[in-house]
Amino acid sequence: MTTVPATVTPTPGPARLVDLFEYGLDAPICLTWELTYACNLSCTHCLSSSGRRDPRELTTDEAKAVIDELERMQVFYVNIGGGEPTVRPDFWELVDYATAHHVGVKFSTNGVRITPEVATRLAGNDYLDVQISLDGATADVNDHVRGAGSYDTAIRAMANLRDAGMKNFKLSVVCTRHNIPQMDAFKEIADRYGAQLRLTRLRPSGRGADVWDELHPTAAQQRELYDWLLAHGDSVLTGDSFFHLSAYGEALPGLNLCGAGRVVCLIDPVGDVYACPFAIHDEFLAGNIRQPGGFAGVWGGSELFRRLREPQSGGACTSCQFFDTCKGGCMAAKFFTGLPLDGPDPECVQGYGEQLLAARDGDGSALPKPSQDHSHRTAPAAGRRTGPVPVTLTRRREADRPPVSACAESPLAGYRPD
Amino acid sequence: MDIDRAWDLHPQVSVRPEPFGALLYHFGTRKLSFLKDRRLLAVVQGLADAPTVRAACSAAGIPEAEAPRYGRALATLAASSMVVERTSV
Numbered sequence: 001m002t003t004v005p006a007t008v009t010p011t012p013g014p015a016r017l018v019d020l021f022e023y024g025l026d027a028p029i030c031l032t033w034e035l036t037y038a039c040n041l042s043c044t045h046c047l048s049s050s051g052r053r054d055p056r057e058l059t060t061d062e063a064k065a066v067i068d069e070l071e072r073m074q075v076f077y078v079n080i081g082g083g084e085p086t087v088r089p090d091f092w093e094l095v096d097y098a099t100a101h102h103v104g105v106k107f108s109t110n111g112v113r114i115t116p117e118v119a120t121r122l123a124g125n126d127y128l129d130v131q132i133s134l135d136g137a138t139a140d141v142n143d144h145v146r147g148a149g150s151y152d153t154a155i156r157a158m159a160n161l162r163d164a165g166m167k168n169f170k171l172s173v174v175c176t177r178h179n180i181p182q183m184d185a186f187k188e189i190a191d192r193y194g195a196q197l198r199l200t201r202l203r204p205s206g207r208g209a210d211v212w213d214e215l216h217p218t219a220a221q222q223r224e225l226y227d228w229l230l231a232h233g234d235s236v237l238t239g240d241s242f243f244h245l246s247a248y249g250e251a252l253p254g255l256n257l258c259g260a261g262r263v264v265c266l267i268d269p270v271g272d273v274y275a276c277p278f279a280i281h282d283e284f285l286a287g288n289i290r291q292p293g294g295f296a297g298v299w300g301g302s303e304l305f306r307r308l309r310e311p312q313s314g315g316a317c318t319s320c321q322f323f324d325t326c327k328g329g330c331m332a333a334k335f336f337t338g339l340p341l342d343g344p345d346p347e348c349v350q351g352y353g354e355q356l357l358a359a360r361d362g363d364g365s366a367l368p369k370p371s372q373d374h375s376h377r378t379a380p381a382a383g384r385r386t387g388p389v390p391v392t393l394t395r396r397r398e399a400d401r402p403p404v405s406a407c408a409e410s411p412l413a414g415y416r417p418d
Numbered sequence: 419m420d421i422d423r424a425w426d427l428h429p430q431v432s433v434r435p436e437p438f439g440a441l442l443y444h445f446g447t448r449k450l451s452f453l454k455d456r457r458l459l460a461v462v463q464g465l466a467d468a469p470t471v472r473a474a475c476s477a478a479g480i481p482e483a484e485a486p487r488y489g490r491a492l493a494t495l496a497a498s499s500m501v502v503e504r505t506s507v
Contacts, residue, residue, distance in 0.1 A: 076445075
């Protein structure tokens with residue numbers, strides 16, 4: 001789940017907060033809202049398989065009605081994403097509408113539209129925060145996943161934000177096998193631009209399923225990341241991504257809870273409400289904001305959400321001594337790798353997930369597929385040369401003509417210049 | 419925290435009651451806090467209309483002897499600027 005660093009007042013309470021949250025809240029603490037499936041990039045690990053706009057996406061008026069509802073429900077802020085949300089022509093209109101209605105906005109962007117003018121505007125609004133995505137501390141590592149030129153775009157956006165006086169925006173990194181050795185370098189980049197580093201987990205969701213085997217951290221890297229996170233504590237945000245790592249011993253800062261349907265959810269560009277941003281699949285679809293009752297009706301009335309708010313069975317994990325801290329890990333990670341939901345996470349630090357992955361049947365063709373795919377139909381292949389295409393000009397072979405007869409008058413009859 | 423002085427919620431803080439207590443969100447620091455006690459929520463909500471924290475506790479039906487304990491909880495909120503001392507009226 002995604003949340004901000006939180007403090008708990010030390011008044012005597014009957015239970016730990018995390019136990020209370022398992023039963024759900026009257027409204028989400030924060031909510032991810034993907035405004036469009038359109039994106040200028042084609043990141044190989046895109047959670048939402050974004051690329052092309054969907055013609056059914058919410059209109060400006062429908063989006064404003066959602067904001068009105070969020071204000072009534074006292075949802076403090078939304079995490080806006082996509083796709084690339086800033087390519088929606090009404091993006092700034094919606095952002096202004098939200099902040100005017102006491103719904104704070106934090107949006108994720110690859111930086112393509114963060115010009116000096118936009119940066120100045122962002123720096124001037126306390127209710128606005130921005131998250132720049134970067135998945136490598138060097139251009140080669142980043143562009144391998146996010147596409148050629150995307151490193152430079154993100155760095156330019158961060159420079160514009162710093163120069164405009166924007167403080168403490170977020171540098172958002174998905175941790176992969178290639179960038180785990182770069183954590184110190186990411187921290188240096190964040191410090192250089194006055195940003196706060198935010199690390200999240202690579203999930204096998206959307207197109208992420210296609211590259212997960214190749215990109216997810218090795219067991220040794222998971223340990224390295226855990227130690228790094230413990231050493232940096234509250235100064236690095238994680239959106240509670242890594243609670244499965246708590247099974248190494250000490251719990252990481254944060255709630256350490258799967259918030260799906262309990263304290264978080266996702267509204268996708270066509271108004272579908274899913275339990276979490278990593279679970280775009282019919283199995284986790286709670287409803288649509290276009291149905292009577294709107295978003296509040298889905299949050300309060302969905303049968304799926306009601307089930308998620310009941311105590312979950314630990315299944316095979318119940319007997320593990322770390323179950324109380326890791327809670328069996330991430331539901332979406334299990335689902336899209338074909339593991340049972342009441343068992344270990346595929347990246348279980350005790351190695352139980354790896355054993356289950358190895359024991360799966362088949363070639364992976366039976367794995368659940370996301371219910372939406374808006375990927376660009378053609379993506380520029382990385383490293384392919386551009387420029388003139390060599391073509392050899394030849395005469396058309398006239399093999400379809402009848403054989404030359406004795407009566408043919410042409411002096412070239414029967415001549416084939418091969 | 420001096421519970422005989424006047425305190426207020428920070429103007430950039432929103433309060434959302436929940437069955438277990440309440441959520442507080444500070445738009446300036448972008449930090450979230452949780453109140454695990456509905457009576458503490460009543461105290462927080464009553465600060466603006468009370469001349470002192472002690473008076474806010476009493477208005478929320480908290481026995482005099484427990485007021486210091488609620489004062490300590492408010493001090494935690496003060497440390498993250500969720501509540502601030504009211505300097506002038």
